[in-house]
Amino acid sequence: MGDTLTVGGLERLYTGSIWAEGPVWVPSSQTVRWSDIPNNRILEFDPATGTTQEYAGGVEYTNGRTLDADGSVVQCSHGRRRVERDRDGRVTALVDSFQGCRLNSPNDVVIASDGSVWFTDPPYGILPGTREGHEGDQEYGGCYVFRFEPGPETLTAMITDLVHPNGLAFSPDESVLYVADTAGPGYGVPLRIVAYDVRDGQCSPAGTGVELEEGCAADGLRVDVQGRIWTSAGPAVRIYTPAFELLDSIAVPETVSNVCFGGPDGRDLYITATTSLYRIRTATRDTASRNPAPNHD
Numbered sequence: 083m084g085d086t087l088t089v090g091g092l093e094r095l096y097t098g099s100i101w102a103e104g105p106v107w108v109p110s111s112q113t114v115r116w117s118d119i120p121n122n123r124i125l126e127f128d129p130a131t132g133t134t135q136e137y138a139g140g141v142e143y144t145n146g147r148t149l150d151a152d153g154s155v156v157q158c159s160h161g162r163r164r165v166e167r168d169r170d171g172r173v174t175a176l177v178d179s180f181q182g183c184r185l186n187s188p189n190d191v192v193i194a195s196d197g198s199v200w201f202t203d204p205p206y207g208i209l210p211g212t213r214e215g216h217e218g219d220q221e222y223g224g225c226y227v228f229r230f231e232p233g234p235e236t237l238t239a240m241i242t243d244l245v246h247p248n249g250l251a252f253s254p255d256e257s258v259l260y261v262a263d264t265a266g267p268g269y270g271v272p273l274r275i276v277a278y279d280v281r282d283g284q285c286s287p288a289g290t291g292v293e294l295e296e297g298c299a300a301d302g303l304r305v306d307v308q309g310r311i312w313t314s315a316g317p318a319v320r321i322y323t324p325a326f327e328l329l330d331s332i333a334v335p336e337t338v339s340n341v342c343f344g345g346p347d348g349r350d351l352y353i354t355a356t357t358s359l360y361r362i363r364t365a366t367r368d369t370a371s372r373n374p375a376p377n378h379d
């Protein structure tokens with residue numbers, strides 16, 4: 083099954099997080115940056131040296147992140163209830179409110195080729211007893227997928243019918259947006275990924291998606307250059323076709339939160355999974371527009 087999609091075995095590169103999340107490959111430093119959310123810090127792995135260092139601490143519970151066209155990192159902060167930009171260590175707010183209400187706790191983010199910033203806003207960083215932020219109210223009364231346009235600044239609720247939208251990724255031509263919903267049976271819905279057609283500035287259900295069994299949340303996902311979906315699924319990474327046929331499953335020793343493509347040629351899959359960062363070599367790479375890597379074919 084899927085023997086051409088990965089090459090070699092899974093490597094554990096770092097362990098010592100409480101809940102690792104939000105990986106992105108940073109081309110300017112040739113490193114993988116990710117969040118250790120409950121420890122309130124950001125870590126960075128350098129594949130050239132095989133070492134991990136703390137990139138920043140006291141970061142207000144960052145979660146998912148992506149790369150903008152200018153090479154800066156755009157990330158979600160549960161604690162600041164906002165999406166923010168990190169340009170060479172200088173962190174500035176992008177968006178923190180919707181119609182006068184604070185956001186919940188932005189979870190994951192992607193940037194479209196037109197520069198618009200799409201992010202999910204479930205409540206995990208404001209729930210009672212949270213270790214991933216600060217307790218607080220859901221001020222606008224939902225958990226939406228938003229599109230933020232930087233200039234002039236507008237924030238639009240694009241998807242309002244998911245319970246806890248979480249990971250998200252576009253198809254290579256950006257005609258489809260895949261969104262994970264991690265609410266699950268306790269909220270009367272299955273763990274699932276739902277596909278939306280993106281057309282004329284609107285999102286509408288595409289009628290496709292996949293339901294995952296309990297304990298196998300599709301928290302974070304990425305789409306490769308051939309349009310396949312690489313998603314966390316409990317203690318595994320699953321790879322689906324755009325029609326959601328299962329192509330392969332990579333077993334991981336811990337619960338997986340998220341993935342990203344990276345490495346010098348963009349073909350390494352980095353996996354954040356509970357306490358650890360893992361890597362496996364693949365035969366593909368991320369869509370070039372969202373994870374530019376030099377020397378790829």
Ligand code: MG
Nearest residue numbers: 189248249301
């Ligand atoms: Mg997430």
